[in-house]
Amino acid sequence: MSASTESMTEEEILKENELVERSRNDSRAFGELYEKYFDRIYYFLLRQTDDEEIAGDLCSQTFVNALNSLSRYAFRGLPFSAWLYKIASNEVNKHYRKSKGKKIFSIEEIKVRELVDRSDEDWDEEIIQRLLTYLKDLPTDMLQVLELRFFEDKDFKEIAFILDMTESGAKMRTYRALDKLRKNFSIKMKYDE
Numbered sequence: 001m002s003a004s005t006e007s008m009t010e011e012e013i014l015k016e017n018e019l020v021e022r023s024r025n026d027s028r029a030f031g032e033l034y035e036k037y038f039d040r041i042y043y044f045l046l047r048q049t050d051d052e053e054i055a056g057d058l059c060s061q062t063f064v065n066a067l068n069s070l071s072r073y074a075f076r077g078l079p080f081s082a083w084l085y086k087i088a089s090n091e092v093n094k095h096y097r098k099s100k101g102k103k104i105f106s107i108e109e110i111k112v113r114e115l116v117d118r119s120d121e122d123w124d125e126e127i128i129q130r131l132l133t134y135l136k137d138l139p140t141d142m143l144q145v146l147e148l149r150f151f152e153d154k155d156f157k158e159i160a161f162i163l164d165m166t167e168s169g170a171k172m173r174t175y176r177a178l179d180k181l182r183k184n185f186s187i188k189m190k191y192d193e
Contacts, residue, residue, distance in 0.1 A: 007153060008079050017075050024070050034063055037081050041088050044152065048092045058095060062088045082158040085148070089162055134184060142177035149174050 008016070016033075023030035041062055046055035065087050066073075073083060135143065148154040148162060159170040 007155075010077075013077065013079050016080055020070075020073065020075070020080050027067075030067055030070070033080060037084050038063070040081065040152070041084055044085065044147075045088055045092055047147065047151075049095070054095065058088065058091045061091050065091070076161065078158055078161055082154070082161050085152070085154070085158075085162045086164070089144075131181075134181075138177065138180065141173060142180065145170060145174045146177050 019029055019032060023033060038059065042055055042059045045058045045062070046052065049055050049058065062084060066084055069087075076082075135146075138146075144163060145159060148159045149156075154162065156167050156170045156174070159165075159174070160167040163170065165173075
């Protein structure tokens with residue numbers, strides 16, 4: 001699991017939902033959610049824009065949209081962060097549609113090293129650098145699921161919600177991306193379902 005995220009127990013998710021419910025009428029409660037998730041959402045957006053100013057603007061817009069849409073938020077048994085990631089994904093997609101730019105994923109070397117640490121293989125520096133280059137050339141849809149699964153530690157249910165697809169579609173896309181990595185780098189991943 002990466003240092004920036006944590007898996008939540010069902011009890012923690014339910015407790016967080018109580019905070020979300022209070023947030024509907026209490027801006028201080030929403031402030032707690034903002035404090036808890038701001039950094040995660042910001043860095044998620046930064047990896048997709050590779051621009052601190054744009055990431056900051058999109059992050060602000062994500063939280064403004066979340067606050068303005070809180071009355072329509074429906075608890076689905078997922079952490080509140082899944083809803084924030086979905087809003088952030090939509091914001092970054094809107095940004096690229098408006099700017100007509102090509103979507104970017106800036107894969108942080110430290111995150112790739114975390115991924116490598118999950119493998120059963122010993123990697124030398126040359127292979128890690130090749131992997132970094134290879135990841136940058138993967139299709140955006142594959143990078144999205146790898147990022148959410150391994151860099152953001154999201155489960156398949158959350159990935160499906162964030163990317164607006166079925167859970168089986170999220171699994172299939174993740175496994176396809178991993179198969180591509182395995183074929184090109186002989187990676188044997190250790191991960192749970």
